[in-house]
Each structure stands twice: as C-alpha cells, then as structure tokens.
Amino acid sequence: MSDAKFELYYWPGIPGRGEFVRLVLEEAGADWVDVGLQPEGTKAVMAMLGKGPVPAYAPPVLKVGDLVISQAPNICAYLGERFGLVPSDEASRLHARQFQLTVADGVSEAHDSHHPIAAMKYYDEQKDAAKHRAEDFRTQRIPKFLGYFERVLKANPQGGGKYLLGRDFTYPELGLFQLVDGLLYAFPNAMRRIAPEVPAVMALHQRIRERPRIAAYKQSPRAQPFNQKGIFRHYPELDDPNATK
C-alpha cells in the first residue's frame, strides 16, 4: 500500500478514534501513512478488518511490517512506548496505559451521548433518549472524568501540576488533549461552565495544542476537523442551554 513504516487504517472523514493514534504518530515524528485518506482508502480499511491471523474488531488498525494490532489505547501504548513518549520503567508504563484507558472510556461515553440506543441507527431515531443521556453526561460524567484528571495532575508529586506522569510530557496527555478538544467542540456551553473547575486540565490542553508537531499537524491537510458524523458532535439541543445575561 505504501513505503511508510507505519500504516494506520481508519475510516476517512472523521477524527474519530483514529485521531488518538494519529496524534502519537505525529508527536513521535513517525514515518506513517493514513491509509484511509489514500485513493480507495475506505476499501483498504474494510479489507484490513477481515484479514490476517489476528482479525480486528474495528478500526483503528496499525500495521508495522508483519505486526497488525488494533484497539486505539493498545496502539497508542505500543507507539508511545516504542518512541520513548513514556519512561521505560514498569510503573510508568502501567500508569500511562491506565490513563489512556480512562480517556477511552470518556470517549465512548461522549459517543453514546448522541447515540444512547443503537450505534448503527441515526441520531434522529434516538433524539429523545439522547437528550436525557447528554444531560447526564454534561452534568455528571464530564465533571467526573475531567475532575479525575485534575486530581491526577495535582497528585503527581513530580509534575508541578503540569504533567500526568513524572516530570515531563507523556503520550496519554495527547489523548486527554483530544478528549478535551472534542468536548469543547461538542459541548461549548457546558465546557464554559466546567472549565473553571479543572484549570490544570485546561492548561494541559492548551500546552499540548501548542506543541510544535501537534500545532503543525492540526493545521495540515492530514488533520480532519470535527463534524456531525464523528464521535464528538455538536447538537445545540444536547448542550447546556445558552447562558442568559
């Protein structure tokens, strides 16, 4: 399919769960290709799903030589460890994976806020249930997830409130950045309310956004914007009502 060392297979047209992998590849400066964005990309992604001795349940799938792996948090951990985006001691690796998995749980709940009944049915078919689930997500779950990471940032004895792990940037910060970025897109009103409660998380989001490779990537044609087909969708009726003056 290409000469790149790392091939990402993910649906074109949305950031989706593939974006968590893309951010690690970009931050690592890896030699990679987004197969879904190539000609016949969707076909290639579909073909990859059924193939090989270890099938994938769903994209993203990463192919590196003969190795084919799936599950976004698994791929992110593999790349983060391989590229030295986390210290190599066992505890750091396990804690980084723990954070990445907690980000992934938040991502799944963000998806279900607009699709609480059936992933394969249209939003319009589950609008009423979505209103209830989104209210719970905005008022209970977003504060709980982001509040957790706020506590992590403050509990890290070496991080000065800035780092999830140890005394420097690690790859799960890319995941937390993307989760916050998606929430800002989908729930701008709710996030205006919640952000002051989680200042360290919001500062981390800003720092990651300004990392040179992440900033360059997000402005490149390789980055796909949020839209109404992805995990993070902006339906005004699912957000907090507009603040009245």
Next chain:
Amino acid sequence: MSDAKFELYYWPGIPGRGEFVRLVLEEAGADWVDVGLQPEGTKAVMAMLGKGPVPAYAPPVLKVGDLVISQAPNICAYLGERFGLVPSDEASRLHARQFQLTVADGVSEAHDSHHPIAAMKYYDEQKDAAKHRAEDFRTQRIPKFLGYFERVLKANPQGGGKYLLGRDFTYPELGLFQLVDGLLYAFPNAMRRIAPEVPAVMALHQRIRERPRIAAYKQSPRAQPFNQKGIFRHYPELDDPNATK
C-alpha cells in the same frame, strides 16, 4: 491490610469488573486477597480510590507492594504477563491486550443495556430506553462481539479453533469466558438463539469453566454470583421473548 502479595480493591457484592481480575489471579494461583470482602471492605475500597500519587478513576484497583494500578484490562494484562499466561513475544502480548480490550467494550455495552441513560440512576428510571437499547444489544451487538471472537478462534492458524492466540490457553480467554457467562445469565433466551452461530466461542466458555482452578474458584465462597446490582442483570423484559412452541 493483609500479608497477601496481591491486594484487589473492588466493591463487594457483585462480580463486576473485579471478576476479570479475580479470574486471572485464581488461574495464576496467586497469593491474593479480595480486600472488598474483608471487614470494613467497602471503606477500604473507597479510601484506596482517593489515595496515592496516581489516583484511580474507579475500582478495580490492584496493589502489589508499592505499585498501585487500575483499569481492569490493564490489570489483567499486567497479571497475565507476569504469570506467564501469555507468550512473552511482543506480538502475542499486544494481541492478548487487544482481545482483553474488546471484551471490556462488550462488558461496557452489557452494562448500558440496562442503564442507557445514566449510570447513577435506577433501572426503573430508564426502563423504556433500556428496552430499546437491550433490543439492539441482543440483535446487533452480542452477535457482533461473539461473532468477532468466533472469527478470531477460526483465524488463528495454530489454535485448531480452540485458542484465541497461539497454540495454548492465554489470559484473555478468561475474560471472554466471563463475558459469555454474564450474557448467559442476563440474556438466556437471546443466547439460546445466538449460541449455535458461535460454536467455537461456546466451546471455549465450557473449557474455561472446567479448568480446575476456575471450577474450584467458582464453587468457593470467594466467588460472588451474578445478581440484579451488577453489570450483567437478568431482566426478563430486556431479553428475547420466550420461544413459543
């Protein structure tokens, strides 16, 4: 809290996500204690959540000496690798984690089948939405998850249709066992319909159930039965209707 080498912190009273960890500890023959089942267990679990330099978002939490980690699939991978319940080559480890994560996705969806709107509200408050979500879960999602593992079992060139990975038992088979076990409890009618489509998965479930250490554990007072408070709940109105003759 105890002299055991491995301390599991999980809510007492339900198998829950803790059960995925318990099964690996039992199969490994580890020296472990279920802190939640000790006197004042719930208090100890709650205290563990806020504590330490790397807080946990939720139980299960595993404490091994100074190491404290959370997220069930992360703990299972740590234990499975440490106890040699997966080959030590990189590909096997990554694929085992991929399977464990896919099991965890199925577990989350099983939970949401009775709680599609709000995790902290009662089932009775979301019964109507649950009916719709459970129907989708039974007709679309269970067949998709179990069908995936059926394909994995058949695609493994060394496994003779019996093993997820390589030529022998590996720890994610414990997770798949528990997922199937929970589905059989929660959705007996639906599983009667689905089981014939996934014979290799059902045979794996039976083999794991008969493994000496798993069988002994499940009959011991350490094992807590499924009930109406856990992830897998049997509400007849959420299952397939009873077959008519």
